[in-house]
Amino acid sequence: MIYILEDAINGILMGSIYGLTALGLTIIFGVLKVINFAHGSLLMVGMYVALWVVSFSGLHPYLALIVVVPVMYLFGYCLQDVIIKPIFKAEKDVREPITVIVVTTGIWYILDNLTLLIFGPQYRNLPDNPLKGKMLEIGDMMISVPKLWGFIAAVSTAAAVYWYFQKTRTGRAIRATSLDREAASLMGINQYKIYNVAFGIGTATAGIAAVTLVPFYNIFPTVGVLFDIKGFIIVVLGGLGSMGGAILGGIIIGMIESIAPQFMTATWTEAIVYGLFLVVLFVKPSGLFGVKYDW
Amino acid sequence: MSFLEVNNIDVYYGDVQVIFNLSMKVEEGEVVSIIGSNGAGKSTLLKTISGLMHPAKGEILFEDSFVQSAPPEDMVERGVTQVPEGRRLFMLMSVKDNLIVGAYNSRAGRHMNATLEEVYALLPKLQEREDQLAITLSGGEQQMVAVGRGLMAKPKLLMLDEPSLGLAPILIKDIFQTVRKIADQGTTVLLVEQDVKHSLSLSDRGYVLEHGRIAMEGPANELLDDPHIKTAYLGL
Numbered sequence: 001m002i003y004i005l006e007d008a009i010n011g012i013l014m015g016s017i018y019g020l021t022a023l024g025l026t027i028i029f030g031v032l033k034v035i036n037f038a039h040g041s042l043l044m045v046g047m048y049v050a051l052w053v054v055s056f057s058g059l060h061p062y063l064a065l066i067v068v069v070p071v072m073y074l075f076g077y078c079l080q081d082v083i084i085k086p087i088f089k090a091e092k093d094v095r096e097p098i099t100v101i102v103v104t105t106g107i108w109y110i111l112d113n114l115t116l117l118i119f120g121p122q123y124r125n126l127p128d129n130p131l132k133g134k135m136l137e138i139g140d141m142m143i144s145v146p147k148l149w150g151f152i153a154a155v156s157t158a159a160a161v162y163w164y165f166q167k168t169r170t171g172r173a174i175r176a177t178s179l180d181r182e183a184a185s186l187m188g189i190n191q192y193k194i195y196n197v198a199f200g201i202g203t204a205t206a207g208i209a210a211v212t213l214v215p216f217y218n219i220f221p222t223v224g225v226l227f228d229i230k231g232f233i234i235v236v237l238g239g240l241g242s243m244g245g246a247i248l249g250g251i252i253i254g255m256i257e258s259i260a261p262q263f264m265t266a267t268w269t270e271a272i273v274y275g276l277f278l279v280v281l282f283v284k285p286s287g288l289f290g291v292k293y294d295w
Numbered sequence: 296m297s298f299l300e301v302n303n304i305d306v307y308y309g310d311v312q313v314i315f316n317l318s319m320k321v322e323e324g325e326v327v328s329i330i331g332s333n334g335a336g337k338s339t340l341l342k343t344i345s346g347l348m349h350p351a352k353g354e355i356l357f358e359d360s361f362v363q364s365a366p367p368e369d370m371v372e373r374g375v376t377q378v379p380e381g382r383r384l385f386m387l388m389s390v391k392d393n394l395i396v397g398a399y400n401s402r403a404g405r406h407m408n409a410t411l412e413e414v415y416a417l418l419p420k421l422q423e424r425e426d427q428l429a430i431t432l433s434g435g436e437q438q439m440v441a442v443g444r445g446l447m448a449k450p451k452l453l454m455l456d457e458p459s460l461g462l463a464p465i466l467i468k469d470i471f472q473t474v475r476k477i478a479d480q481g482t483t484v485l486l487v488e489q490d491v492k493h494s495l496s497l498s499d500r501g502y503v504l505e506h507g508r509i510a511m512e513g514p515a516n517e518l519l520d521d522p523h524i525k526t527a528y529l530g531l
Contacts, residue, residue: 169399176385176396183383186345188371188400188448291387 006141007258013147015254019247020154020209021227022234024202027161030241031178031198034084034100038107039231040224042203045111046072046210047219048119054126054214061129061215062149068207076203080196083107088195108224115221123218131215150212157208158247161201165243174198178241233277239290248289252276296359298323298483299344299375299452304353304363306336306343306507313339314507316353321452326474326484328494328515330528331504337487338380340504341456344485345377346370357452371400374451380460380487382441386430390421390440393429397447406449414443417476435466442473446482453477454485459493471497491528495519503528 021043028036036042049071053064084100091097126132134145165171177184177194185191209227217223234253238245253273260269280288297320306314313336321327331337342348344355346367355363357373365373385393394414398407415422418439424432429440438458445453455474459467467490475497478484488494495501495515503511503524511518518524525531 169395169404172388172392172396173399175388175392179385179387180383182347183379183385184396185347185367186371186377186379186383187396187444188368188403189396190366190368 002140004259004262006143007262008255009141010144010147011255011258012251013144013151013254014258015251016154016247017147017150017209017212017250018227018230018234018253019250020150020157020212021206022231022238022246022250023158023161023209023243024205025231026235026238026241026243026246027205028199028202029235031174032195034097034104036202037101037104037228038111039202039206040226040228041108041111042072042076042206042224043210043227044115044221044224045075046207047214047217047223048115049207050211050214051124051126051219054129061126061131062153062211064211064214065208068211069204072207073200073204077196077200079107079203080199084199085192085195088192112221112224119221121221123220125218126214129215133216144216146212146215153208153212154247157205158243161205162243170197233273236287237277237280239287242287242289242291245287245289249287296356297321298358299485300356301344302354302356304343304350304355306339306348306350308339312507314343314350317507317509319502319509319512321483321485323483324481325500326478326486326498328486328488328498328501329504330488330491330494330501332489335504336507337504338456341377341454341485341487345375345454368400371448372402374402374449375454376445376448376450376452377454378441378445378456378458380456382437384429384437384440384444387428389426390429390432391425393440393444394421394447397444398449400448403447403449407447410447410449414446417446417473418443435462435469438462438466438470439473442470446477450482452483452485454487456487457489458486459488459490467493491524492519
């Protein structure tokens, strides 16, 4: 029994990190109505940035946030401004611009292959960081310390973004744009600038997720793909555009992945995850925590 | 020079021409009505002035500068605010947040709290409902929020697109009284309406739009007495 509890706790912790990787996906979808297929690659870029910052400076991995968050914000902001915005403008009368999805897929391939070309295919990690392999012992339970940090980072990031969206001028403008673009522009909101900011915020949260992963995860050019697919499942499970839903959806996936192997072969967990995904799509297509609202 | 001047514009929806060589003007402090039946091009005209659409030909001047190719956010910054047809509130945001978003432009942003109090004084119902989501309000209340949100932008020219649409007669009266109050406080109002009687009786001047062209124009009381308008729009 104690092992199931231990697995549940570690599953919640890892799941919250999955949720954090999906948070940016749900923000970008909520505002731009674009499924960002490059999100895993943005996470990968964030991991490389964090890796270099930490290995060159030798500081605590989480101090890399000071560099990673602004760098990733700017990266996302410029990516949207330079590459995605022109296509958006060309297709502004289309409700769900499909070309943009193709473009984000292109960005995914370019980023992954560029990284492969420059840094090579080898797995990298942070060998001697203060969080690596640390365990917290509570009675008989062993709780992973880097995942605990990740959990704290995930919850505080989601809370901070939520606060920003609720209480600030730009945050309200972002919400207004996500609900009705045309009406928002009649309020004097430049929708393309809002898209840049939203994409920047989404990318920055991917950067935060990258920092939480770097202390215990291997880093390689296609690492994003693993989180990409999970991210899509999580945001659909939690409800597209719902930030709390992303974190909770992540936690559900994390718990399934960690508890299920107690009872069956680990390969079955994937089947359970996808099965749950299908059931949710059939029963509640707007997701577990999504709001049924047509934009 | 007039406050707002529209000179010989042609406007298209894709390949379909909706407005033909149209000219009109609004002076500062006036209340002007644009009346006409469905599909006459009234909403298109407002959308063109507010920058959501752009004329293929002709020019629009606001306070003596050319604005025919300005985007909507630019027009709001200059002081032209459109309250769109069908209210278009941010349905999953609270009434108060809807109003605050209305004051997004930098001119209005500085005076947001003062304007909010003015709007609450004009439309006290909104203060009672400020924490409710816009989607939970009735049609009349939603229209009030839409008008209040437009006022939050501190417009010099407030354009209202069919504010009476889909409202009960008693609420229509309310809305027009509110519009009159707004005009009395010094805001220039451009009103697009199908409710000819109400809108003309609170306006200074009116334009009659038929098939994308100005069919008649003149002082509102003269239009109200005009035999053509009486038969075509008032059913008398």
